[in-house]
Amino acid sequence: MSSDEEWSSGEDDSQPSKLVRKAREAPFVPIGLAGCLTLVAYGLYKIKDRGNQKLSVHLIHMRVAAQGFVVGAITIGVLYSMYTDYVNPTSSKPKK
Structure with missing residues (x-):
């Protein structure tokens, strides 16, 4: 086990705190989910027209529009992650 990982009690890992932590680690997933829900709501609103x-x-x-938005957001997130890891690795590491 590395020194970066610490054990935490079950009280610290509530569902909202896990969601916030995961959203900070991969911000394009919640963006994709929000876009999907927005497109679904818009589609339901426009059903009468x-x-x-x-x-x-x-x-x-x-x-198809909602799925396309989610796939696009995740693709942009993966490309950004690859850019920060391989093309410009110094920008993702904090300066000491």
């Missing part, structure tokens, strides 16, 4: 389009086709389009 779909015109002649069938409901199933409208829902499929909204699902």
Whole structure:
């Protein structure tokens, strides 16, 4: 076990604290999730203004848009992580 990792009691690892910690480690995942939920809410709001389009086709389009947003956000996060790890490693390490 490395010196960076410390054991913490179960009281310190509540669900909200785990969520906040994971969101700080990988901020593009919550961004993708928020975008997905926003697109789903927008699609449900626009359901009455779909015109002649069938409901199933409208829902499929909204699902594809929401999934595309999530995949795009995670892809950008992976590319940023690769950039900070391999292309410009000095920018991610704090100066002493």
